[in-house]
Amino acid sequence: LGASDPSAESLYDPLEPAATSAMEELRLEGNRIGAAGAVALADALRVNRRLTSLSLALNPLGPEGARAIASALKHNRGLTMLDLGDCGIGEVGAAALGRALRGNTVLRSLKLHGNAIGSRGAASIAAALEINPTALRELNMRMNQVDAAAATTLLEAVIHAKASPDAAGPGLSSLRLEHSNVLPMRGGAGRAPPAINA
Secondary structure (H helix, E strand, O other): OOOOOHHHHHHHHHHOHHHOOOOOEEEOOOOOOOHHHHHHHHHHHOOOOOOOEEEOOOOOOHHHHHHHHHHHHOOOOOOOEEEOOOOOOHHHHHHHHHHHHOOOOOOOEEEOOOOOOHHHHHHHHHHHHHHOOOOOOEEEOOOOOOEHHHHHHHHHHHHHHHHOOOOOOOOOOEEEOOOOEOOOEOOEOOOOOOEEEO
16 A cells, blocks of 8 residues: 555555454554555544554555654544654654653553654653653654663653653653664763663
């Protein structure tokens, strides 16, 4: 399926609530799904509560596709794992996901590796972690050109979220930042380690 392929809309059908009595996991890695396919999936995700795991890794969703999925996350109450690795979502897509995560209390694992999110995109995700400390347990941000300052912001968000009196659960326990641009800052060596597992 591609971004301009009319058949992308057919993705909606298998996710309609009446057709998903047994389907809890959907893996669509490497299917050339573009923004149009993401929009079709998002339409379904807004109302689907059965699906708990969705992988769209290695699809050219782009920023617009990420925006569509992010919009669905504001309404979806079923997904606990979402894999958007290597989908070209960039800073804009990460910002949209960050806004969605501020109100989503269901998603537990989010994989965003290899998306050129950069430091600004990472900051958007960090802001969401501070505002909503109750949901995510695992965040994969590998290979995203995240610098030391942004990595520190992410780590501080995790620490603040865990210390928040509003935190109903254990909060984020796994943050992956391998193969980014994380280097010790001047005068602050060691402040931004590449990963945590708590």
